[in-house]
Amino acid sequence: MPTEFPTDNLSEHPLSVAESSSTSLAAGLETGSSSLSQSDPEPESLRQKATARLRRDLKSALIDTSQKPTGDFDLLADQSPSGTADRVSSFNGLITTMRLATMSISLLLVSADTSSNSAALRFWTAVLVLYAIFRTVRPIKYTDSVSSLVLVIAEVFLGVLAVVATGGCDSPLIFMLLPAITVAGLARGFGFSFRVAVVTILAVSFVFVDQASNPREALVRAASWAGIIMLVAIIAGYTRRISGVADRDRELTLDRLDKLSDANDLLFSLHQVTQTLPASLDMGEVLDTTLQRLHSLVSFESAAVLLFDETDAHWDVVRHEGLHIPTRLGPTDLPVGLRKALAQNGSAAVSNLIAEPGGGLSNRSGSGLYSVLTARGTIIGLLGLEHGEVGHFTHREEELVAGFIAPAALAVDNARWFARLRTVGADEERTRIARDLHDRIGQSLAYLGFELDRLVEKDSQGESVSQPIAQLRDDVRGVIREVRDTLYDLRTDVSDERSLGQVLEQYAERVAERSALQVHVEAEESARLPILQEREMWRVTQEALANVERHASATAVRVVWRCDGHRALVDITDNGVGFEQGRAGRLDSYGLLGMRERAASVGASFEIVSAPGRGTRVRCTLQPATTETQPSSSQRNWPNR
Numbered sequence: 102m103p104t105e106f107p108t109d110n111l112s113e114h115p116l117s118v119a120e121s122s123s124t125s126l127a128a129g130l131e132t133g134s135s136s137l138s139q140s141d142p143e144p145e146s147l148r149q150k151a152t153a154r155l156r157r158d159l160k161s162a163l164i165d166t167s168q169k170p171t172g173d174f175d176l177l178a179d180q181s182p183s184g185t186a187d188r189v190s191s192f193n194g195l196i197t198t199m200r201l202a203t204m205s206i207s208l209l210l211v212s213a214d215t216s217s218n219s220a221a222l223r224f225w226t227a228v229l230v231l232y233a234i235f236r237t238v239r240p241i242k243y244t245d246s247v248s249s250l251v252l253v254i255a256e257v258f259l260g261v262l263a264v265v266a267t268g269g270c271d272s273p274l275i276f277m278l279l280p281a282i283t284v285a286g287l288a289r290g291f292g293f294s295f296r297v298a299v300v301t302i303l304a305v306s307f308v309f310v311d312q313a314s315n316p317r318e319a320l321v322r323a324a325s326w327a328g329i330i331m332l333v334a335i336i337a338g339y340t341r342r343i344s345g346v347a348d349r350d351r352e353l354t355l356d357r358l359d360k361l362s363d364a365n366d367l368l369f370s371l372h373q374v375t376q377t378l379p380a381s382l383d384m385g386e387v388l389d390t391t392l393q394r395l396h397s398l399v400s401f402e403s404a405a406v407l408l409f410d411e412t413d414a415h416w417d418v419v420r421h422e423g424l425h426i427p428t429r430l431g432p433t434d435l436p437v438g439l440r441k442a443l444a445q446n447g448s449a450a451v452s453n454l455i456a457e458p459g460g461g462l463s464n465r466s467g468s469g470l471y472s473v474l475t476a477r478g479t480i481i482g483l484l485g486l487e488h489g490e491v492g493h494f495t496h497r498e499e500e501l502v503a504g505f506i507a508p509a510a511l512a513v514d515n516a517r518w519f520a521r522l523r524t525v526g527a528d529e530e531r532t533r534i535a536r537d538l539h540d541r542i543g544q545s546l547a548y549l550g551f552e553l554d555r556l557v558e559k560d561s562q563g564e565s566v567s568q569p570i571a572q573l574r575d576d577v578r579g580v581i582r583e584v585r586d587t588l589y590d591l592r593t594d595v596s597d598e599r600s601l602g603q604v605l606e607q608y609a610e611r612v613a614e615r616s617a618l619q620v621h622v623e624a625e626e627s628a629r630l631p632i633l634q635e636r637e638m639w640r641v642t643q644e645a646l647a648n649v650e651r652h653a654s655a656t657a658v659r660v661v662w663r664c665d666g667h668r669a670l671v672d673i674t675d676n677g678v679g680f681e682q683g684r685a686g687r688l689d690s691y692g693l694l695g696m697r698e699r700a701a702s703v704g705a706s707f708e709i710v711s712a713p714g715r716g717t718r719v720r721c722t723l724q725p726a727t728t729e730t731q732p733s734s735s736q737r738n739w740p741n742r
Contacts, residue, residue: 187242189287191344196240199283200233203276210273222273225263229277232259243288253288257281257297261304269309270322278305279333286337287344294341298334302327363497366398382519388420391509398501399470399494401486403463406474407439408482408517416483424463424487436461438471439483446480448472448503452492467491470499472506476514484509549576595632595639601671602626602662604639608646609660618650619657628666630723634703635664638671638721641696641707645673645719648693653677653717669705669723679711696721 189196211226241256243249260278267274278301286294306323310316388406395404403423407416407430416430427434437457441449451469454461461469466487474482484506488494552573556566595601602624609620629635642660649658655677663670693709700707700721711717 187244188341189241189243189284192287192340193240196280196284196287197237199280200237200277203279204230204233206276207274210276213273222267225267225274229260229263229274232256233277233280241284241288243284249288253281253285254297257285257301261301264305265308269305270319270326271309275305275326278330282330282333283337286334287341290341291335291338294334294338295331298330302330359497363501366501382516384419384513384516384520387512387516391512392420392422394505394509395486395502398505399486399498401470401488403466403487405462405485406482406513407485408474408513409480419482421462426462435483436469436485438469439485442471442473442483443480446473446475448499448506450494450499452494454487455491461485461487463487465489468493470494470502472502474506474510474513476510481510481514481517546580549573549580552576595636597632600626600629601635601639601642601664605642605660605662608643612646612650616650618655620646621657621659622662623660624662626662626664628664630664630666630669634669634705634723637699637703638669638705638723640699641719641721642671642673644696649673649675649677649717653679655716667725671721673719674716675718676716679713679715679717681713682709682711 207226208230211222236256241249241252243253257278260274260281264272264275264278269275282294282298282301285297302323306327310319310323391406392404395401401423403421405421405424405426406419408419409415410417410429414432416432416435418426418428418430435443436454437459438449438451438454438461441451449471451457451461451471454466454469460466462485467490469485469487471486472484473480474484484502486494486502552569556569556573559569560566595604602622605622605624609622612618612620630638642662646658646660649655653675655675658673658675661670661672661674696719697707703723705721705723708720708722709717710720
């Protein structure tokens with residue numbers, strides 16, 4: 102009887118050619134190990150060196166003054182770039198020089214003075230000279246504090262009082278007002294120096310002009326000194342303004358330097374994490390790596406990583422350090438910081454855990470930083486970092502952790518799914534092995550047991566058992582062959598050295614040796630898939646062929662395999678008895694549900710077509726997400742239903 106195949110579903114059809122996301126993922130899994138092995142053996146030292154070099158280069162660079170700081174400079178009230186820095190320290194040399202110069206000029210003028218007011222003049226001269234010497238040794242420090250402002254005003258007041266008491270604009274001590282006006286301008290800027298200069302001019306000139314015998318001449322002299330004092334105030338004020346712009350630019354540059362350094366630290370840690378993403382699929386390794394990277398970013402004393410168990414809505418503590426904590430926490434058992442992070446679906450910082458009811462993960466913690474682990478739009482876990490010091494975590498550290506947490510969560514989620522897939526795969530393999538042992542070996546062993554019982558009974562009755570024993574020996578040899586075939590099937594797998602096409606041809610030969618089933622293999626592979634995808638495609642094919650061999654009552658089966666490195670197709674068609682589609686028990690019992698899950702795990706589609714008396718067709722297709730409008734010539738010979 103000639104071999105017959107169902108032909109109603111074997112028309113030609115092109116496959117699409119776009120890239121598959123599952124292919125990309127599998128390729129990343131294959132290449133991850135090599136990229137990880139090439140990483141620097143001492144990444145931390147290199148990171149530190151890179152950061153130090155970045156800081157050094159930026160600090161040595163010229164400040165671009167064309168980038169003005171934001172905010173207006175008030176003409177009458179300049180603001181300090183820093184509330185704690187000494188604003189006049191950089192001008193101490195200039196101020197000291199002015200003090201010594203004006204003091205020398207005043208002493209020369211005093212020594213030449215022969216007026217009746219010499220006693221008062223000598224007194225105030227001594228006071229101002231001693232004050233100048235004191236300020237030369239101990240300059241005024243202006244830090245925008247009230248005490249600093251009082252010292253500046255007091256110096257101006259002392260000078261004005263001495264000048265008014267010794268002749269006003271004609272006083273030889275008027276030159277010693279200039280350092281006081283200069284200090285006022287350098288300390289507070291143009292607005293303040295302008296106001297001080299006006300008050301000083303009015304105070305000195307009013308008494309001088311009012312008591313002068315020649316008011317006109319006195320007014321001219323007062324105007325001359327007013328111009329000098331105002332000029333000094335303007336120069337000092339604008340000097341402060343220019344210096345303030347430079348200070349602001351310097352602080353802006355340093356702030357940018359700090360942010361660049363933080364970004365450098367974060368990018369390095371993210372680089373290390375992304376390097377390990379493809380290769381680190383072990384949960385323990387991923388968690389250890391995550392905490393190690395966090396230690397390089399943030400200073401903390403205790404930490405905990407919790408994963409959500411959706412079966413009972415509890416949180417499993419999968420990793421912790423520096424604290425004692427139960428292995429499982431209920432929704433109400435979470436500390437306040439983790440509950441805040443969940444409520445915000447992000448990060449939450451608690452500066453004072455002592456004041457919070459329930460405290461943190463540890464009763465010794467003073468502050469905490471908590472984050473939600475989100476991967477693929479789903480909350481998969483929580484991260485808690487704590488420190489014994491209250492207010493330990495800064496805003497900068499919050500930003501670093503927020504930037505780090507996304508790839509870390511993805512790595513944890515990949516490891517979690519890989520563990521689940523490995524467990525499911527192991528269960529499927531155990532089920533398949535158990536089914537093989539039952540179908541192939543178990544029934545044969547049961548038969549041998551029955552035969553041995555029958556022979557024992559015959560022998561006890563004195564009947565000849567030599568011929569049944571010979572037959573039983575042949576049956577035992579058959580069981581041995583079954584065991585050998587089963588072990589071979591278990592060992593048969595796709596590898597780097599053996600492609601799916603090669604495995605199919607070898608498998609067909611084994612099936613032909615042990616059964617009357619004819620297996621026709623048509624393999625065409627111009628390139629290979631990533632090993633992960635190719636193995637799953639083989640598992641689907643192996644399960645389908647096993648079903649044909651055991652249950653289809655077929656005489657022949659055709660296996661078509663096509664692969665170009667991006668697209669793949671495996672098509673198994675038999676001429677067996679078939680079955681009625683829609684019978685769930687039939688589908689489940691023959692492992693078809695497992696085949697569908699395997700196909701879906703690598704992004705492939707799975708189809709089965711069968712009918713009573715018309716055979717069965719199993720088709721698994723791996724294709725890109727988009728379709729070209731016109732198929733290429735290489736596509737046209739790919740079978741379709």
